[in-house]
Amino acid sequence: MTPINFVLILVNTLILVSGQFLWKYGMMKSGQSFSSLLGILKLLLSPYILTGLILYGAATVLWLFILSKVPLSVAYPIQSLAYVFALFGAYFFFGETLTSWKIAGVLLIVAGVAMISVHGGR
Template sequence: MTLLCFLNTLMMATGQMLFKAGSAGKSIGSVLDIIKLFFSPIVFVALCLYAATTGLWLFILSKVPMSHAYPIQALAFPIVLLASMFFFKETISPMKWLGVAIIVCGVFVATRG
């Protein structure tokens, strides 16, 4: 079940990256602009992925304690950080790397008990 939790986290992080890609360079000044953005191909795929992620999350929660499954979701932060560095050429500060290390250690500790 831990692998499904990690898959869920990967799907969630991928959705975030697609949201970023789909909204980059867009002028969003109203609710109507956001609604229009929902129907752009990249954002629409991200929304569908999020729907699938939610379905998988519900399945996971029906099988394992939340106290085991939920900490794994924290790995979305380091995954998105790494992906943003590679795909969006973002600069990652040393403090963010330190934060990632703390998160990864925390997930390791939290899922061992």
């Protein structure tokens, strides 16, 4: 796998995580609920939720391009770095707890991604 493909996968992953952060923030700010169809529609059209949906659409287009260049068995595990970005982002942006078990799990993910990135093409 070329370095540019690795960077594209990382960019795609960051776009996805950014979309998730926007959804989380939008849900925290929203007074809308899932109790009615109108409430759901208003929620989907709120700026943070809508922007997150747009980011997901952009990430999907980028992902299709990535899949045309990189084997799925290599690209998808690298995309699991989203867990790493989400864990630390949730800690810094939303004040969520960061436990030793979460950090250990993330280290295992990083180790797996490193193994696939280095030896994935073989």
